[in-house]
Amino acid sequence: MKSYMLPEFNVYRDLERCVSCQVCVNQCTYMVHYYDEEEDLVKSREENCVGCLRCAMLCPTKALKIVPNPTSYRENHHWTRESISAIKVQAESGGVILTGMGCDKPQYTYWDRIVLNASQVTNPSIDPLREPMEIRTFLGKKPKELSIEAGSGRYSLTTELSPQLKLEMPIMFTAISYGAVSFNVHESLAMAASESGTYFNTGEGGLDRRLYRYGDHAIVQVASGRFGVDPSYLEVGAAVEIKIGQGAKPGIGGHLPGEKVSREISRTRMIPKGTDALSPAPQHDIYSIEDLSQLIYAIKEATGYAKPVSVKIAAVHNSAAIASGIVRAGADIIALDGIRGSTGAAPKIIRDNVGIPIELALASVDQRLRDEGIRNEASLVVAGGVRNSADVVKAIALGADAVYIGTAALIAIGCTVCQKCYMGRCPWGIATTDPWISKRVNPLIASKRLSNLLRAWSLEIKEMMGGMGINSIESLRGNREMLRGVGLTDKELSILGVRHAGE
Amino acid sequence: MRVSNLCGGVNALGSRVRRIDEGFFEVDAGGLRYKELNTILRILDRRRIHRVRLINVEGQRYIGTGLRNISEIEVHGTPGNDMGAFMKGLKITVYGNAQDGCGNTMSSGEIIIHGSAGDILGYAMRGGKIMVKGDIGYRGGIHMKEYHNLKPIIVVGGSAGDFLGEYMAGGIIALLGLNLDGGSAHEARYVGTGMHGGVIYIHGEVRHKGGEVVELDLERGDRIVLEGLVMEFSRNFDMDPEEILDREYYKLLPFSKRPYGQLYAY
Ligand code: SF4
Ligand code: SF4
Numbered sequence: 001m002k003s004y005m006l007p008e009f010n011v012y013r014d015l016e017r018c019v020s021c022q023v024c025v026n027q028c029t030y031m032v033h034y035y036d037e038e039e040d041l042v043k044s045r046e047e048n049c050v051g052c053l054r055c056a057m058l059c060p061t062k063a064l065k066i067v068p069n070p071t072s073y074r075e076n077h078h079w080t081r082e083s084i085s086a087i088k089v090q091a092e093s094g095g096v097i098l099t100g101m102g103c104d105k106p107q108y109t110y111w112d113r114i115v116l117n118a119s120q121v122t123n124p125s126i127d128p129l130r131e132p133m134e135i136r137t138f139l140g141k142k143p144k145e146l147s148i149e150a151g152s153g154r155y156s157l158t159t160e161l162s163p164q165l166k167l168e169m170p171i172m173f174t175a176i177s178y179g180a181v182s183f184n185v186h187e188s189l190a191m192a193a194s195e196s197g198t199y200f201n202t203g204e205g206g207l208d209r210r211l212y213r214y215g216d217h218a219i220v221q222v223a224s225g226r227f228g229v230d231p232s233y234l235e236v237g238a239a240v241e242i243k244i245g246q247g248a249k250p251g252i253g254g255h256l257p258g259e260k261v262s263r264e265i266s267r268t269r270m271i272p273k274g275t276d277a278l279s280p281a282p283q284h285d286i287y288s289i290e291d292l293s294q295l296i297y298a299i300k301e302a303t304g305y306a307k308p309v310s311v312k313i314a315a316v317h318n319s320a321a322i323a324s325g326i327v328r329a330g331a332d333i334i335a336l337d338g339i340r341g342s343t344g345a346a347p348k349i350i351r352d353n354v355g356i357p358i359e360l361a362l363a364s365v366d367q368r369l370r371d372e373g374i375r376n377e378a379s380l381v382v383a384g385g386v387r388n389s390a391d392v393v394k395a396i397a398l399g400a401d402a403v404y405i406g407t408a409a410l411i412a413i414g415c416t417v418c419q420k421c422y423m424g425r426c427p428w429g430i431a432t433t434d435p436w437i438s439k440r441v442n443p444l445i446a447s448k449r450l451s452n453l454l455r456a457w458s459l460e461i462k463e464m465m466g467g468m469g470i471n472s473i474e475s476l477r478g479n480r481e482m483l484r485g486v487g488l489t490d491k492e493l494s495i496l497g498v499r500h501a502g503e
Numbered sequence: 504m505r506v507s508n509l510c511g512g513v514n515a516l517g518s519r520v521r522r523i524d525e526g527f528f529e530v531d532a533g534g535l536r537y538k539e540l541n542t543i544l545r546i547l548d549r550r551r552i553h554r555v556r557l558i559n560v561e562g563q564r565y566i567g568t569g570l571r572n573i574s575e576i577e578v579h580g581t582p583g584n585d586m587g588a589f590m591k592g593l594k595i596t597v598y599g600n601a602q603d604g605c606g607n608t609m610s611s612g613e614i615i616i617h618g619s620a621g622d623i624l625g626y627a628m629r630g631g632k633i634m635v636k637g638d639i640g641y642r643g644g645i646h647m648k649e650y651h652n653l654k655p656i657i658v659v660g661g662s663a664g665d666f667l668g669e670y671m672a673g674g675i676i677a678l679l680g681l682n683l684d685g686g687s688a689h690e691a692r693y694v695g696t697g698m699h700g701g702v703i704y705i706h707g708e709v710r711h712k713g714g715e716v717v718e719l720d721l722e723r724g725d726r727i728v729l730e731g732l733v734m735e736f737s738r739n740f741d742m743d744p745e746e747i748l749d750r751e752y753y754k755l756l757p758f759s760k761r762p763y764g765q766l767y768a769y
Contacts, residue, residue, distance in 0.1 A: 222608075225670075226627035226646060230610040231569075231591045258760055270629055270650040271672055275700050275760040278670050284642050285585075285604050285623050294564065298588040298607065301541055301565040 004088050009049040010067045017063035024055035029425040052418040054427035100421030102342040102385050103352050110359035111391045117482045119469040126471050128462035134472040137402050139379040140164035140308040140332045163308050165239055168197030169458040174383050174404035175221050177203025179256045179265045180344030182438030185430050190214035192450035204243055206268040212236050225279040227269035240299050241310040247341020247384040250314030250355045253281040260433050293329035308332035315361030320368035327378045336361055338384030342407045345422030358384040363496045366399025389460035399478040412453040413446045516543050526553045533559030548572050567595050587614050606633050615739050628655040635659045636740045642666045649673025658736050665692045672700040677732050680707035695755045703755040704729050716755040
C-alpha cells in the first residue's frame with residue numbers, strides 16, 4: 001500500500017559547514033543520515049526523522065537544522081495535522097497508535113492558571129540565604145497526637161511512630177522501569193537519589209542486583225505482573241509501592257514486547273528471555289478495597305511492618321473516594337498520577353483522553369481526607385507533568401506532601417521529549433535496552449545532572465517560600481491561601497479550593 | 504527454652520506455644536488475630552525453630568509469609584487468604600481447605616493442601632510447588648512464570664474454575680480431574696487465556712479454552728514429567744499412582760511467546 005504520510009521533519013544540512021565527519025550518521029538510531037560514497041556527501045532520509053535533535057546537538061560544525069515540515073495537510077482548527085495523520089496511519093496499518101511521554105494537550109494544565117503569593121509590608125519575607133529554611137519531608141502515616149512522658153528532667157516520646165521515608169527535598173523520581181529505560185538510566189536515578197537524599201522508584205520491572213546497594217533510596221514497585229518481586233526485593237527497598245494505575249494509561253495494562261526482554265531484563269524481571277512481559281490492567285487479587293488491604297498487609301507481613309507501603313493510582317473521576325478507601329485499607333502513602341503522567345508506551349488515544357488533571361485530583365483528594373479526619377493517616381505524593389519548582393510549590397500548597405518527577409528527570413539526562421520512547425531506539429540512550437545505544441548515558445554525568453536539577457529546584461523552592469514568609473515546608477502544605485487562580489471558573493476554583501486573583 | 508522467654512514482650516501469646524520436641528513447636532491459633540499468630544511465628548523463626556504445628560487455625564491470613572528459618576509448618580484447621588504469600592523455601596501442609604491467594608507470588612517451597620483451595624492459587628508464583636488434593640477456584644496459576652532454574656508447579660487432583668493458567672508465562676500445571684466421572688467435563692472456561700509460556704496437562708475436557716493455546720497429545724518427555732508429578736502427588740495424599748496415570752491426558756501449549764505482537768501501528 002502506498003503511504004500517504006508526510007515526513008514530520010525536514011533535515012537541512014548546510015553543505016558549506018558540513019565536513020562529512022559522519023557523527024550524525026553514527027548517532028542517528030533511525031538511520032536518517034547516511035554517507036554517499038560516490039558523491040562523498042552525507043545525505044538524509046528525512047521521512048525517518050523523529051526530531052530528537054541528537055544529530056543537531058552533536059554536529060561539530062552545527063551544520064544541521066531539523067525543522068518541523070512546513071508542508072502539512074490542509075489542516076484547520078478541527079482537523080489538525082495530528083488528527084489527519086493519525087487516520088492515515090491507521091488506515092494503512094489497522095493498528096492502535098502508540099506514543100511515549102505524557103499527554104501534550106494544553107487544556108489540562110492548571111499549574112499555569114494558578115499564581116503564588118508573596119509577603120509585602122505586613123508580614124516580612126524571609127531571606128533563605130541567611131535564615132534556616134526547612135524543606136525536609138517525611139512520608140508515611142503520622143500519629144493523630146503525640147504522648148510524651150516526663151521523667152526526671154527528661155522527656156520521652158511514648159507514641160509508637162510508623163515507618164517514614166526521609167526526603168531532603170519534597171521531590172522523588174517517579175516509577176520508571178528497567179526495560180522501559182536502560183540500565184544506565186536506572187543507575188543514574190539511583191545514584192542521584194542517594195546523593196541528594198531522596199528516592200527513586202524502580203517501576204514494575206524489578207531491580208537489577210547491581211543496584212541493590214542503592215536499596216535505601218529505592219521504592220520498589222509491585223504491580224499486576226509481579227515482575228522481579230521476591231522476598232529479597234521487598235526487603236531491599238526503603239518502601240514498597242503497589243501500582244494500581246498510571247496516569248498515562250489509567251485502566252489499561254502494559255506490556256514490554258518480547259524482543260526487549262534481553263538476558264539482563266529477564267534476570268531483573270525474573271521471566272524467560274524473549275517472552276512478552278504482560279502487565280494486565282487489573283491485579284487479579286484485587287477487586288475491592290478489602291482485597292487491596294489484603295495485599296498491603298501481605299507486604300507488611302513480608303517486611304515485618306518496617307517500611308511504608310504506598311499505593312499508586314491514576315487520577316480518575318472519583319479519586320477522592322478511592323483515596324479514602326486506600327487510606328482505610330492501610331496504605332501509608334498514596335501516589336496520585338494525573339492525566340499528564342508520562343509513559344514509555346501507551347495507546348495515544350488513552351494517554352490523551354483518559355483520566356483527570358492532577359491539580360484537580362490532588363485538591364479533591366486532600367480535601368476529602370481532611371473532611372474525613374484521616375489526612376494524617378497517609379502522605380500524598382503527586383505525579384503527572386511537574387515541570388519546575390513552581391509546580392512543586394503549587395502542588396504542596398494544594399495539599400501534596402511531595403511530588404514525583406519523571407519526564408523532568410529524563411530531560412535533565414538528555415531527553416528531548418520526542419515521544420518515540422516505545423520504539424526502543426532512543427537516540428539519547430534513555431528509552432532503550434540496546435547496549436550500544438544505552439552507552440550514551442554515563443551514570444556519573446547523568447546523576448550529576450539530576451542532582452544539579454534537584455539542588456536548583458530546592459533553592460528555588462526556598463526562595464518562593466521565603467517570599468511568602470514561610471520557613472518550613474510544613475507551613476506551606478495545604479496552605480491554599482498562598483494560591484490564586486487566574487481565568488478559572490467558579491467551579492474550578494471551588495474544586496481547587498483557591499480564590500481568584502484579585503480576591 | 505521456656506515458653507514465656509520465647510515470646511519475650513508478648514507474654515500473653517506465650518501461653519499459646521508448646522514445645523513438642525527439639526526445634527518443633529505447636530501453636531494454638533484458636534481465637535488469635537492474624538497479626539498475633541504471625542508475630543508468634545516470626546519469634547519462633549528468629550529462634551531458628553524449624554518445625555511448627557498450628558492447631559485450631561481459624562482463617563488467619565498470611566501464614567508462612569516473611570519467614571526465613573522455619574522449614575515446615577503443619578496447618579490444622581482452615582488457613583485464611585494469602586497463605587504462603589511471597590514465600591521462600593518453606594513447606595506448608597494444610598490438613599483441611601485453604602482459601603484465596605494461596606502461594607501468592609511465592610518464590611520457592613512447597614504447599615500441600617489435603618482439601619480444596621480458593622481463587623488465584625499460585626498468583627505469579629515463579630518457583631516451588633503447590634499440590635491440592637481437591638478442587639481449586641478461579642484463575643489458578645495466573646501469571647505463573649518460570650525463570651532461570653526456577654520452575655513453578657501446580658498439581659490439582661480435582662477440577663479448576665475459569666481462567667486456569669491465565670497469562671501463564673512458564674511452569675507446569677497438571678489438572679488431574681480425579682473427580683470427573685466417565686465422560687463429564689471440567690466446568691472451567693477460558694483455560695490458558697493469554698498464556699505465553701509453560702504447559703498445562705489435563706485429564707478430561709474443559710468447557711472452553713483461551714484463544715492463545717493449542718491442544719496437543721503428550722510426548723515422551725511430557726509423560727515422564729507427568730509421571731514424576733503424579734508419583735509425588737500420590738505419595739503426598741496416599742493414593743495409587745497407577746490408577747491416576749492409567750488415564751488419558753492432553754496438554755495445552757501457547758501458540759507464541761508473543762501473544763499480542765500484532766496490535767500496534769508503529
Ligand atoms: S555531524 Fe554535521 S558535520 Fe558531521 S557529517 Fe553530520 S552534518 Fe556533517
Ligand atoms: S526518552 Fe528518548 S525516546 Fe523518549 S521522548 Fe525522550 S528522547 Fe524521545
